[in-house]
Amino acid sequence: MIPARNLEIAVLVLGMLVLLFEAFVERIDKRTLAFAAIGALTVVLIGTWFLEPGPALESATGFWSFYTADPLSIFFKRFALLTTIVVLVMMIDYAPVLRSSAGATSQSGLGEFFALPIFTCAGLMYIVSAIDFVMIFVSIELVTISFYVLVSFTRRNPTTLEAGVKYLVLSALSTAFLVYGITWIFGVTGETNLQRITTAFANPEIERGGALFGAVLVLVGLGFKIAAVPFQIWVPDVYQGAPTPVTAYLSVGSKAAGFVVLVRVLRPFMMLPQMERLLVLIALLTVIYGNLAALPQSNLKRLLAYSSIAHAGYLLIGVACLAGSAVIFYLVAYLLMTLLSFAVLIVVAQRAGEQISDFDGLAKRSPFLAFAMLIAMVSLAGVPFTAGFFGKFFIFYAAIAQRQTVLVVAGVVTVACGFYYYLKVVRAMYWQVPTSEEKIPVNALSRATMSALIVATIWLGIYPWPILEALKR
Amino acid sequence: MLLFIIFCPIIAAIAILAGAPARRTALLASVFTFVVALLAFALFEKSPGGFQDVHSFTISADWGLNFAVGLDGLSLIMVLLAAIVTLAAVWFTGKIDKYENAFYACLLLISGGAIGAFASLDLFFFYAFHELALIPTFLLIGIWGSGNRSAAAWKITIYLALGSFILLIGLILLYQSVPVASRSFDIRALQAAAATGQIGAEAQRHVYLLLLVGFGILVSLFPFHSWAPEAYASAPAPAAMLHAGVLKKFGLYGLLRLAVPLLPEGARHWTSLLVVLLLGNIIYIGLVTIAQKRLDWMLGYSSVMHMGYIFLGIASANILGTSGAAILMFAHGLSIALLFAVAGEVRKRTDTLLFDDLGGLGKVMPFAGLAFGLGAFAAIGLPGFLNFASEAMIFFGAFQNGWEIERFHIFQLATVLGLWGVVVSAVYMLRAYRKVFMGTLGARCNNLVDLDGSLRLPITLLVAALLWFGFFPQSFVRIVAPAFQTYFSDNRPP
Numbered sequence: 001m002i003p004a005r006n007l008e009i010a011v012l013v014l015g016m017l018v019l020l021f022e023a024f025v026e027r028i029d030k031r032t033l034a035f036a037a038i039g040a041l042t043v044v045l046i047g048t049w050f051l052e053p054g055p056a057l058e059s060a061t062g063f064w065s066f067y068t069a070d071p072l073s074i075f076f077k078r079f080a081l082l083t084t085i086v087v088l089v090m091m092i093d094y095a096p097v098l099r100s101s102a103g104a105t106s107q108s109g110l111g112e113f114f115a116l117p118i119f120t121c122a123g124l125m126y127i128v129s130a131i132d133f134v135m136i137f138v139s140i141e142l143v144t145i146s147f148y149v150l151v152s153f154t155r156r157n158p159t160t161l162e163a164g165v166k167y168l169v170l171s172a173l174s175t176a177f178l179v180y181g182i183t184w185i186f187g188v189t190g191e192t193n194l195q196r197i198t199t200a201f202a203n204p205e206i207e208r209g210g211a212l213f214g215a216v217l218v219l220v221g222l223g224f225k226i227a228a229v230p231f232q233i234w235v236p237d238v239y240q241g242a243p244t245p246v247t248a249y250l251s252v253g254s255k256a257a258g259f260v261v262l263v264r265v266l267r268p269f270m271m272l273p274q275m276e277r278l279l280v281l282i283a284l285l286t287v288i289y290g291n292l293a294a295l296p297q298s299n300l301k302r303l304l305a306y307s308s309i310a311h312a313g314y315l316l317i318g319v320a321c322l323a324g325s326a327v328i329f330y331l332v333a334y335l336l337m338t339l340l341s342f343a344v345l346i347v348v349a350q351r352a353g354e355q356i357s358d359f360d361g362l363a364k365r366s367p368f369l370a371f372a373m374l375i376a377m378v379s380l381a382g383v384p385f386t387a388g389f390f391g392k393f394f395i396f397y398a399a400i401a402q403r404q405t406v407l408v409v410a411g412v413v414t415v416a417c418g419f420y421y422y423l424k425v426v427r428a429m430y431w432q433v434p435t436s437e438e439k440i441p442v443n444a445l446s447r448a449t450m451s452a453l454i455v456a457t458i459w460l461g462i463y464p465w466p467i468l469e470a471l472k473r
Numbered sequence: 474m475l476l477f478i479i480f481c482p483i484i485a486a487i488a489i490l491a492g493a494p495a496r497r498t499a500l501l502a503s504v505f506t507f508v509v510a511l512l513a514f515a516l517f518e519k520s521p522g523g524f525q526d527v528h529s530f531t532i533s534a535d536w537g538l539n540f541a542v543g544l545d546g547l548s549l550i551m552v553l554l555a556a557i558v559t560l561a562a563v564w565f566t567g568k569i570d571k572y573e574n575a576f577y578a579c580l581l582l583i584s585g586g587a588i589g590a591f592a593s594l595d596l597f598f599f600y601a602f603h604e605l606a607l608i609p610t611f612l613l614i615g616i617w618g619s620g621n622r623s624a625a626a627w628k629i630t631i632y633l634a635l636g637s638f639i640l641l642i643g644l645i646l647l648y649q650s651v652p653v654a655s656r657s658f659d660i661r662a663l664q665a666a667a668a669t670g671q672i673g674a675e676a677q678r679h680v681y682l683l684l685l686v687g688f689g690i691l692v693s694l695f696p697f698h699s700w701a702p703e704a705y706a707s708a709p710a711p712a713a714m715l716h717a718g719v720l721k722k723f724g725l726y727g728l729l730r731l732a733v734p735l736l737p738e739g740a741r742h743w744t745s746l747l748v749v750l751l752l753g754n755i756i757y758i759g760l761v762t763i764a765q766k767r768l769d770w771m772l773g774y775s776s777v778m779h780m781g782y783i784f785l786g787i788a789s790a791n792i793l794g795t796s797g798a799a800i801l802m803f804a805h806g807l808s809i810a811l812l813f814a815v816a817g818e819v820r821k822r823t824d825t826l827l828f829d830d831l832g833g834l835g836k837v838m839p840f841a842g843l844a845f846g847l848g849a850f851a852a853i854g855l856p857g858f859l860n861f862a863s864e865a866m867i868f869f870g871a872f873q874n875g876w877e878i879e880r881f882h883i884f885q886l887a888t889v890l891g892l893w894g895v896v897v898s899a900v901y902m903l904r905a906y907r908k909v910f911m912g913t914l915g916a917r918c919n920n921l922v923d924l925d926g927s928l929r930l931p932i933t934l935l936v937a938a939l940l941w942f943g944f945f946p947q948s949f950v951r952i953v954a955p956a957f958q959t960y961f962s963d964n965r966p967p
Contacts, residue, residue, distance in 0.1 A: 363572070378608055381634075382638075383604055383607060383608060384600070384601035384604040384605065385601060385604075385605060389601075389604075393641070393645075396641065396642060396645060397645050397649075400642060400645050400646055400649060401649055408642055412635070412638045412639060412642060413635070415634065415635075415638050416631050416634050416635035416638065419630055419631050419634040420627065420631055423611060423627075423630060426608075426611075426612075427615055427623070427626075430572075430612060430615070430616055431612075431615045431616040463532070465532070465533045
């Protein structure tokens with residue numbers, strides 16, 4: 001049995017080792033580092049099934065009042081590890097692009113490119129375990145700072161640089177909101193631990209207005225991380241400009257962590273009725289904006305950026321309806337289908353480009369990639385027998401049970417919108433004439449990863465109950 | 474046996490995608506499906522109501538979700554219809570230029586999805602199987618369609634996606650309207666709950682409206698019909714045959730399977746709305762059909778119009794009317810598939826379906842003319858075809874319904890108005906026949922070859938089924954009527 005905190009320590013040590021090798025070993029092909037990191041993260045992933053249980057939340061003291069190892073956090077530690085592994089696979093595919101950027105030598109910076117996601121991964125693993133505002137803040141910063149570097153990694157490319165600066169400025173701003181909100185909550189309750197804040201709220205003499213103000217500020221800060229309207233302005237530019245594996249990581253890893261924090265943080269505040277109304281409003285704006293803005297896009301990366309806003313909206317519907325397990329299932333489905341679509345995008349973008357028109361006739365050039373993208377798109381759209389359908393099913397189930405009529409109506413209409421823009425990609429692949437007949441090769445590791453993601457997407461679309469069972473325990 | 478009928482097309486589709494020889498595998502699978510479906514029909518025990526050949530596998534005990542399939546009279550004839558039309562459609566598919574394997578796989582997926590939906594005893598799989606056919610439809614129209622295929626493919630896909638998500642909301646609401654203890658996705662359990670009055674009247678009204686709109690969009694109920702003619706005009710003939718003949722019936726089947734037994738109070742509450750809308754289908758769309766200038770659009774609109782009769786049967790809420798509706802679903806599926814098949818062949822040979830460009834085809838393509846004529850007669854509802862028997866049942870059933878508002882017999886009025894639809898459909902069908910097959914030979918119509926032997930077989934199959942059951946409709950009535958007997962005990966069985 002392994003104590004839970006050793007997982008993060010192992011991941012951090014792994015990241016430092018990769019950095020050391022990068023600095024002192026010059027002769028090797030740096031991609032070996034990525035393969036080694038994938039192997040080591042897989043070991044850590046297996047390790048998550050052999051954890052010592054931590055103490056209960058109520059009786060936790062010392063370290064355990066900052067950090068929990070409840071089923072939710074362990075589930076999301078696996079989620080973070082899995083995402084990081086897939087992102088590293090994508091990064092290996094993406095390495096030629098780094099090498100080809102102007103003024104770069106064949107190996108420059110590759111090792112760092114592989115080391116940074118490992119630190120992000122450690123940050124994500126801390127976030128999902130954090131049950132104290134201080135811990136939440138510190139771990140969010142660990143994630144964000146490594147993302148600053150990753151987003152602007154191909155810094156000689158002006159769009160990437162623009163993306164990096166936008167992400168830096170707006171992220172810093174959101175952090176400021178978060179900290180300010182935390183200080184208000186601390187000022188009212190005198191606590192930073194979420195459990196003790198809940199207890200403090202039971203006291204009728206508490207200053208409700210101040211707490212509400214703090215909670216709203218925290219919501220603003222987290223809204224930036226999960227790309228909820230009206231805090232989504234940075235998303236399209238940053239997603240489009242960042243290196244594609246980083247975009248995938250941003251849209252899956254950082255969003256998932258944001259939602260776990262949101263679910264944990266909101267628990268004490270949901271007893272305030274204003275909070276629920278505010279969440280419903282944000283969810284409504286987010287689904288509508290994300291889906292409508294995605295309609296006219298012609299760049300696939302930008303399309304996926306807007307689609308990630310739209311999915312944040314569906315997730316917020318789940319949060320507003322207090323459906324924790326529906327949100328978590330949706331996140332898992334979102335992880336599978338988004339990573340799958342980005343994995344295909346990276347391979348295709350190197351041969352053709354990122355525009356949807358570059359996917360024309362992909363079914364002729366590479367039937368496997370086209371099929372993988374088809375599965376990703378129909379799952380994102382929410383067709384049955386894919387994971388995305390069950391995600392929407394559980395969200396709508398919760399919304400109907402809570403009688404949130406407005407949210408249900410907005411959800412249904414926007415789902416129909418989604419069919420249009422996701423199937424636009426399918427149309428390009430299957431019935432447009434290809435601009436070139438050249439075949440697109442896929443290496444064995446990517447092919448295996450994509451196949452695994454396809455199988456998982458369809459399997460969860462037929463039999464989603466293992467995920468729900470895993471959460472119950 | 475039933476599991477074989479459901480999974481045979483789906484497994485064949487996967488095999489074809491994996492590289493099996495497309496046409497041979499598809500044909501083999503649809504022949505097998507057809508033979509086994511006939512066998513199921515022959516072995517079906519007529520006397521008792523309830524479901525036969527039931528298979529059930531638990532998926533989640535907490536949610537009351539099972540993979541459960543079974544047949545009663547209603548689903549049996551729908552499965553039989555799907556098997557016959559699939560066989561005809563696959564047979565009719567000629568040489569495909571691009572992605573031949575994908576074409577056959579899409580056809581078989583539509584068929585498997587439809588059969589699965591008809592046989593499901595579980596709300597969830599009932600819904601999911603139908604959705605399985607959505608993406609293949611999109612691809613069939615988009616890749617292999619003709620004319621303005623892109624617009625048609627978008628329209629049908631977004632319309633149907635919207636309709637099915639509205640339906641999904643209705644189904645979830647239905648599931649939640651049962652008390653927690655007896656919640657289940659199983660249709661039989663829901664029927665038991667409804668029989669003991671566990672579904673409240675207000676919930677019934679909400680659910681029925683959602684189901685009516687959701688299913689209505691899928692069946693092209695007026696005013697949600699505009700996707701249908703465009704999609705059928707653009708779709709390749711086998712796809713139009715399968716969609717108009719089989720898949721579209723899913724919505725009507727759903728109303729008969731769910732709304733009639735589970736939501737009688739909801740149905741009563743919305744009857745007047747439904748009657749107005751279905752008259753829109755019969756009268757308004759009937760007149761629109763007369764105005765069409767192209768054969769494929771005319772057929773598309775005529776299939777929308779005939780849905781009105783089936784809705785009238787469902788609305789009449791007695792054994793005679795609902796049985797008639799169920800049988801008309803079968804008959805209409807066969808006749809519209811026949812008409813689309815002939816129209817597809819005409820388009821292949823002449824490259825046009827404009828009435829003005831065609832004419833005199835009966836001289837050069839006598840067999841096609843005969844087949845289209847028989848299909849048209851069936852669609853009009855001439856005696857001898859199954860359509861006549863079922864439409865007669867619907868009209869009698871509707872007239873029998875004595876429901877009145879302020880001494881105003883809404884159903885008798887609707888029946889009288891609906892009867893004019895028969896005249897309307899005679900006008901457009903005979904007019905189309907005259908313009909396409911009679912008169913002087915059109916400019917592009919020289920040197921055409923008639924349908925050869927291999928295409929005559931599926932046409933003979935469709936016509937034979939229409940005539941056989943048309944002369945012996947009682948064999949269907951005996952099977953279908955028990956499925957409704959429990960819900961309308963106040964009516965005499967026909």
